[in-house]
Amino acid sequence: MIDKKTRKADIIAVAKAARVSPSTVSRSFNHPQMVNPATRKKITRAVERLGYIRNRAAQTMHGRRSGTIGLIVPTINHTIFSQVIQSFSDAIDAAGFTLLITSHGYDLDREYAMLRKLLEHRVDGIALIGFEHTTASFNMIEQQDIPTIAIWNYMQESTMSCVGADNVLAGRLAAQHLLSLGHRKIGLVFPSVSGNDRAGDRQSGVLATLAESAVTVPDFWRTQTPYSIAQAKQVCIDLLALDHRPTALLCGNDVIAQGAVFASQHMGLNVPGDVSVIGIGDFVGSEDMEPGLTTIRIPAQKIGKIAGDQLTQAITSENNQVFRYRCELQCVVRGTTARPNMNC
Amino acid sequence: MIDKKTRKADIIAVAKAARVSPSTVSRSFNHPQMVNPATRKKITRAVERLGYIRNRAAQTMHGRRSGTIGLIVPTINHTIFSQVIQSFSDAIDAAGFTLLITSHGYDLDREYAMLRKLLEHRVDGIALIGFEHTTASFNMIEQQDIPTIAIWNYMQESTMSCVGADNVLAGRLAAQHLLSLGHRKIGLVFPSVSGNDRAGDRQSGVLATLAESAVTVPDFWRTQTPYSIAQAKQVCIDLLALDHRPTALLCGNDVIAQGAVFASQHMGLNVPGDVSVIGIGDFVGSEDMEPGLTTIRIPAQKIGKIAGDQLTQAITSENNQVFRYRCELQCVVRGTTARPNMNC
DNA sequence: AATAGTAATGCAAATGTTTTCATAAGATTG
DNA sequence: CAATCTTATGAAAACATTTGCATTACTATT
Numbered sequence: 001m002i003d004k005k006t007r008k009a010d011i012i013a014v015a016k017a018a019r020v021s022p023s024t025v026s027r028s029f030n031h032p033q034m035v036n037p038a039t040r041k042k043i044t045r046a047v048e049r050l051g052y053i054r055n056r057a058a059q060t061m062h063g064r065r066s067g068t069i070g071l072i073v074p075t076i077n078h079t080i081f082s083q084v085i086q087s088f089s090d091a092i093d094a095a096g097f098t099l100l101i102t103s104h105g106y107d108l109d110r111e112y113a114m115l116r117k118l119l120e121h122r123v124d125g126i127a128l129i130g131f132e133h134t135t136a137s138f139n140m141i142e143q144q145d146i147p148t149i150a151i152w153n154y155m156q157e158s159t160m161s162c163v164g165a166d167n168v169l170a171g172r173l174a175a176q177h178l179l180s181l182g183h184r185k186i187g188l189v190f191p192s193v194s195g196n197d198r199a200g201d202r203q204s205g206v207l208a209t210l211a212e213s214a215v216t217v218p219d220f221w222r223t224q225t226p227y228s229i230a231q232a233k234q235v236c237i238d239l240l241a242l243d244h245r246p247t248a249l250l251c252g253n254d255v256i257a258q259g260a261v262f263a264s265q266h267m268g269l270n271v272p273g274d275v276s277v278i279g280i281g282d283f284v285g286s287e288d289m290e291p292g293l294t295t296i297r298i299p300a301q302k303i304g305k306i307a308g309d310q311l312t313q314a315i316t317s318e319n320n321q322v323f324r325y326r327c328e329l330q331c332v333v334r335g336t337t338a339r340p341n342m343n344c
Numbered sequence: 345m346i347d348k349k350t351r352k353a354d355i356i357a358v359a360k361a362a363r364v365s366p367s368t369v370s371r372s373f374n375h376p377q378m379v380n381p382a383t384r385k386k387i388t389r390a391v392e393r394l395g396y397i398r399n400r401a402a403q404t405m406h407g408r409r410s411g412t413i414g415l416i417v418p419t420i421n422h423t424i425f426s427q428v429i430q431s432f433s434d435a436i437d438a439a440g441f442t443l444l445i446t447s448h449g450y451d452l453d454r455e456y457a458m459l460r461k462l463l464e465h466r467v468d469g470i471a472l473i474g475f476e477h478t479t480a481s482f483n484m485i486e487q488q489d490i491p492t493i494a495i496w497n498y499m500q501e502s503t504m505s506c507v508g509a510d511n512v513l514a515g516r517l518a519a520q521h522l523l524s525l526g527h528r529k530i531g532l533v534f535p536s537v538s539g540n541d542r543a544g545d546r547q548s549g550v551l552a553t554l555a556e557s558a559v560t561v562p563d564f565w566r567t568q569t570p571y572s573i574a575q576a577k578q579v580c581i582d583l584l585a586l587d588h589r590p591t592a593l594l595c596g597n598d599v600i601a602q603g604a605v606f607a608s609q610h611m612g613l614n615v616p617g618d619v620s621v622i623g624i625g626d627f628v629g630s631e632d633m634e635p636g637l638t639t640i641r642i643p644a645q646k647i648g649k650i651a652g653d654q655l656t657q658a659i660t661s662e663n664n665q666v667f668r669y670r671c672e673l674q675c676v677v678r679g680t681t682a683r684p685n686m687n688c
Numbered sequence: 689a690a691t692a693g694t695a696a697t698g699c700a701a702a703t704g705t706t707t708t709c710a711t712a713a714g715a716t717t718g
Numbered sequence: 719c720a721a722t723c724t725t726a727t728g729a730a731a732a733c734a735t736t737t738g739c740a741t742t743a744c745t746a747t748t
Contacts, residue, residue: 010734021698026736036696051487056464057410058734060401061703068444068465077430079423086421089447097459100412101445103433120400121412143395220521221410229632258629284421285602288573290609334604354704365728370706380726402704405733 001090009050020047029054060122069125069311070100070118072111074196078227079255079283081129084151084227085306088127097124106195112137119144125311127151131158132197147314151307153198154326161314161323162308165200165298171205173331174278178248179213181339183276186210187221187239187246189232189256201254202280206250221246223257232259233266240275241281247275247340254279254286254295261293261336264290272338282332291335299327352435353394361390373398376617404466413469413655414444414462416455418540422571423599423627425473428495428648435652438662441468450539456474456481463488471495475502476541491658495651497542498670505658505667507651509642510543515549517640517675518622522592523557525683527620527655530554531565531583531590533576533600543596546624550594565590569600577610584611584619591684595685598623598630598639605680616682626676635679643671 015022020039028035028043035043046052060066069092073081081156089099100118104110112134118126120139125147141148178186193200210217220242225235236249236259249255257279264271271277271291279286282297285287310323359366364383372379372387390396404410413436417425431562433443444462448454455546456478462470463484467489472479485504494506522530537544554561569579580593580603595601601623608615615621615635623630626641654667 012734023699023737024697024742027697030736034696039696051484053460053463053488055405055466055734056403057404057466058703059736061399061405061734063703064736066401075430076420076433077426079426082421082423082426086419088445089445093446098465099445101433101443102437116397121442122399122401140395144397190576229629233632259632262632262634263744269387285573288577288603288606290606320532338692352706356704366705367707367729371727374706378726383726399704402733403706405704407733408706409727584726 010055011027011052013050014043014052017050018042065315066120066122066124067097068100069097069127069315070121070123071103071127072114072116072118073101073103073129074106076094076101077101079285080227080253080281080300083284083300084307087301087304088151088308089304091101091305092312094234095308095312097312097315100138108132108134108137108195112140112231115140119146124315126148127307127311128221130164130197131155131160131162132195142156145320147311147320149307149311149314151303153201154324156324159322161310163303163323163325163327165303165327165329167201168205168208168314170280170296170298170329171207172209173329174202174250174280175206176178177278177294177331177333177337178250178276178311179209179215181248181276181337182214183340184213184250185221185246185248185340186215186217187223187249188217188238188248189223189225189236189260190252191227192224196321202252210251225259227253227255229255229262231257233263235257236260236263237267240264240269245275248337249275249277251277251279254281254283257293257295258286258289261289261291271336274341275336276340278337287332287334294334294337295332297330297332303327353396354399354441355396357394358387358390358396359444360484361394362386370593377542383476409468409659410466411441412444412465412467413471413659414446414459414465414467415471416458416462417445417447418450418472419447420445423629424571424625424644427628428651429645431496431645432652433648435649437658439576439656441656441659444497452476452478452481452539456484459484463490468659469493471655472649473508474541475499476506476539489664491664493651493658493667497545498668500668500670502668503666505557505654506652506668507647509647509671509673511545512549512552514624514640514642514673515546515551516553517673518546518594518624519553521548521622521638521661521675521681522594522620522676523553523559525592525620525681526532527592527684528557528559528592529565529590529592529684530559530561531567531593532561533567533569533580533593533604534596535571535600536568542545546596569603571597571599573599573603573606576600577607580604580607581611584608584613588682589619592681593619594622595623598625598627598637601637601639601680602630602633605633605635615680618685620684622681631676631678638678638681639676641674641676647671 011022011025015025028040041215102114127149130153150160152164154164154166190203191199223235225232249260257277260277269275279293279295282295286293355366355369359369458483471493474497494504496508498508498510528560534547535543568581569576593604595686601621604621608619613619623639626639630637
């Protein structure tokens, strides 16, 4: 009997228990200053007694915001993104929103499906990774005109708000560092660039910079691996086992770079004595490994926070202007790079 | 004008455009077999033309499920959890649910707030990490009686469904391995156990096992660190710098263990020659580091999947029975442990 | 003391669906 | 060919809330 009562506790039940009208209960939640403190107290007590929990679905239906924000990432399970997700989540949480998260495993058609799903839930805003999406996705966002932000990449001409790094530049910086140390025999270890504009941009930055110094990278020094330490380690082992091996490995990100370092150590090669390794990202842990990883720092945490703050702000202020933020990049030189050993 | 039309596109607009009633439109979504294929086609076309997207909030309000599941974790930003989150997310996604995720940073009062927030969104199910929660949280779950599952720990007498490992046993296995190699001078590197029953259980398993072999751990060999490679590395450096240092380090999890390995390497100590290191968890990357980390494997991915499958199943079948799954643990011996060097 | 102004509350309409029940038109059977 | 059964559809109520408008009871002003 008590069960049945508590189970259903809706705003009307609360109103009855507090001997006021539902309107007043609603107001005491949404516009507390409009209701008499004494009445408010009665209501609060009734709420507690009945264990009432507001129903956001009903609010949403009435035209209010849902209080949710959708985030679509390629994968959650990665240092790369988990850091951004965390700070993004914290930022929107501070603004009173809740995170609806989905991942698509680098499949842009699944991304579209996820987008649709989030829209069905009437999220108040959407955050995506990068700029590479199906036209169906773009159209849908445009049509629903819902605040959207692209995380992780920066593009000056972007029509979508964005917070991120210039990945071409990141690639350039990494290449420059190796060139400045005197390396000319450079191996590339990158993920597949399809459905991943970050990787594509970085790679083209690298290639352009090397070309400007007349350095070319033969095909057998261009390898491909997913973002996995284990797999990266394996392809690097293969690469370093070649008769003629590069003096430096430029990696698509820090996860791959860690694999590269472990691969070298595994083969008894000294890093950076025999082979230099540089990553991109500066993930958690890169600083602390032995030797510390030289890398291009992309401030993931800052990106997540700015994106979250900006998106919630755009939602609550109904500001439709496109916002772009390019975060600074920095070459962090640690222990995995050095001048090439000229003997080899 | 067109804008206004598309903007609002609701089921009634679709019905008008397709010259049928809203009921029929609704049915063509929810019970397609009940509506004439020809009519269905008309509706589909209207939906496409208007860019209509169903409103889950309205469905939820009507008493349907919200199609969301809430997950509350201490932190997203960790190999530990990001793996579980990923597989949990995939599992519920496959069942048509969407993930609402929140984190509380190991603060159980915030956890309560998050729980409330999720309940306001009328999630169909809740997943939490571990069994240590405030009574307020427990009461709330009980009162709302919503399917709930505890992830990551197993407890035979649990009143809540659970999928996870017996952490006491994990601690025991780690201790046994070190003892079996002949270590008796063992240092402990654990996180704070407050609000973290996993860590507490592991530690008591370790201590009990050591005590059974008459091994005691002096206070200065018991150190505390958050789950962070950098911080773990630092406290291990301090620990290993003691005049009288342990021959083995037993770490609360793999993140800490990685820090311990890097600390040793940093100080020029050979692992496992001078110091053995064992972790708990077997996270992504543990296998691939150099040397490979000896650890107690907890199958995170499997736990996430089983938890997701079980929870969605409990929701859709309205099965209220408590479900418990204890996953197997395994001591994976790799390169960071060896017999102690008797010289020291 | 009468009028205007204000503060607190209630009433009822509106929000976008789903579902039960009713109805109409065909198909099937004796 | 009438009676029954199906199949496809529509009308209307229900879900839990918010909010514009109306109402009441005070307080302040002249």
